[in-house]
Amino acid sequence: MTPQARAQAAIEILDAVIAAARSRGAPADRLFTDWFRTRRFAGSSDRRAVRELVYAAIRTCGEVPATGRAALLALAGEDPALAALFDGSRHAPAAIAPGEPVAVRAVAPAWLVEALTASGLGAAEQLALLGRAPLDIRLNPLKAALADLPEPGAPTVAPLGRRFPPGTPVEQWEAYRAGAIEVQDAGSQLVCTAVAAQPGERVVDLCAGAGGKTLALAAAMDNRGSLLACDADRARLSRLPPRAERAGVTIAETRLLDGGREAAALTDWQDRADAVLVDAPCSGTGTWRRNPEARWRLDPRELERLTALQARLLDVAAALVRPGGRLVHVVCSLLDAEGADQAERFLARHPDWRAVPLTLGAGRARGAGVRLTPGHDGTDGFFVARLERLC
Numbered sequence: 222m223t224p225q226a227r228a229q230a231a232i233e234i235l236d237a238v239i240a241a242a243r244s245r246g247a248p249a250d251r252l253f254t255d256w257f258r259t260r261r262f263a264g265s266s267d268r269r270a271v272r273e274l275v276y277a278a279i280r281t282c283g284e285v286p287a288t289g290r291a292a293l294l295a296l297a298g299e300d301p302a303l304a305a306l307f308d309g310s311r312h313a314p315a316a317i318a319p320g321e322p323v324a325v326r327a328v329a330p331a332w333l334v335e336a337l338t339a340s341g342l343g344a345a346e347q348l349a350l351l352g353r354a355p356l357d358i359r360l361n362p363l364k365a366a367l368a369d370l371p372e373p374g375a376p377t378v379a380p381l382g383r384r385f386p387p388g389t390p391v392e393q394w395e396a397y398r399a400g401a402i403e404v405q406d407a408g409s410q411l412v413c414t415a416v417a418a419q420p421g422e423r424v425v426d427l428c429a430g431a432g433g434k435t436l437a438l439a440a441a442m443d444n445r446g447s448l449l450a451c452d453a454d455r456a457r458l459s460r461l462p463p464r465a466e467r468a469g470v471t472i473a474e475t476r477l478l479d480g481g482r483e484a485a486a487l488t489d490w491q492d493r494a495d496a497v498l499v500d501a502p503c504s505g506t507g508t509w510r511r512n513p514e515a516r517w518r519l520d521p522r523e524l525e526r527l528t529a530l531q532a533r534l535l536d537v538a539a540a541l542v543r544p545g546g547r548l549v550h551v552v553c554s555l556l557d558a559e560g561a562d563q564a565e566r567f568l569a570r571h572p573d574w575r576a577v578p579l580t581l582g583a584g585r586a587r588g589a590g591v592r593l594t595p596g597h598d599g600t601d602g603f604f605v606a607r608l609e610r611l612c
């Protein structure tokens with residue numbers, strides 16, 4: 222493909238991404254793959270170049286742009302070489318017309334910028350939300366003997382973490398095949414340490430998904446005790462057992478929950494858990510580095526739905542915790558509505574609980590918990606609070 226044809230491809234894919242963002246349709250990655258599936262003439266360097274353009278345009282535009290062309294023009298405004306590709310030649314974008322619409326460059330939609338600012342995130346920290354995420358792995362102590370890595374990687378804020386440049390083919394390493402390493406953001410690893418899960422304990426991971434944090438909890442427990450991994454999404458939860466097997470985790474049991482009737486499926490755990498992790502469904506504002514398109518899909522109503530769901534899941538979790546036990550609230554969001562305010566509202570609803578000060582070795586205090594940010598900590602953005610049920 223010529224550079225001009227690549228630019229035109231990026232515009233067409235961006236049009237599909239914009240339409241899908243409006244209709245809550247397929248994610249950008251899928252649309253990208255679909256577009257190239259029917260263009261067999263394109264090679265891997267074409268895909269790479271078009272992907273770069275598409276994602277750079279998504280990062281550049283805060284609001285959902287009117288068209289793919291307007292989005293790419295926003296990028297071209299800062300890049301004369303890209304602007305020169307709009308030359309109207311065969312397969313190229315049409316020449317730029319004077320006064321034609323250009324999408325506005327911004328970190329996020331205005332309402333979200335306002336909410337992030339109100340949540341104490343300055344302009345530089347907001348910009349860092351759209352940087353490039355590194356590739357972090359967690360060394361699995363259950364398979365330490367097999368952790369022979371071709372490259373040592375750099376240390377991270379998480380004790381078992383190692384950092385590599387994006388694109389490092391860690392999944393092809395023998396250590397990965399042997400389960401001695403897991404791909405996991407250092408922040409994600411660090412929030413697991415807030416659970417302080419101990420060998421022999423009874424622990425619930427209420428929103429386990431495919432088990433990224435479950436595996437870290439099992440390793441902290443040295444495979445001793447009981448670990449119940451729940452989720453309301455059958456497909457996600459079904460990915461956990463094979464991952465556990467590869468990682469040598471033997472104590473994780475999975476349980477599919479019925480969204481809205483979670484407590485009914487957990488009566489056997491009432492007042493019994495030493496610790497419950499609620500890695501709650503959230504807006505994901507802390508993971509825009511990996512998924513910048515997410516900010517085009519969020520609106521105030523969706524945020525309201527998520528905060529209500531989080532509050533409900535925290536209440537479900539609280540009923541499982543034994544007196545003296547702990548509840549860890551985690552969101553990969555930097556909005557106070559989902560983090561500090563959510564924890565505060567929980568404490569107001571449950572006078573027999575208190576917040577326990579957390580020392581994670583990274584992050585900054587925010588309300589009753591700690592917040593990690595890409596700008597300050599070099600991790601995905603997280604809020605984590607440890608809450609304790611009084612005896």
Ligand SMILES: C[S@@+](CC[C@H](N)C(=O)[O-])C[C@H]1O[C@@H](n2cnc3c(N)ncnc32)[C@H](O)[C@@H]1O
Pocket residue numbers: 427428429430431432433434435451452453454457478479480481483500501502503534
């Ligand atoms: C942030 S993700 C969890 C990620 C996972 N803990 C990990 O480390 O990979 C939130 C999860 O909450 C789950 N979820 C949504 N509604 C739920 C509900 N009512 N009960 C339990 N889990 C729910 C979602 O399916 C999703 O997997």
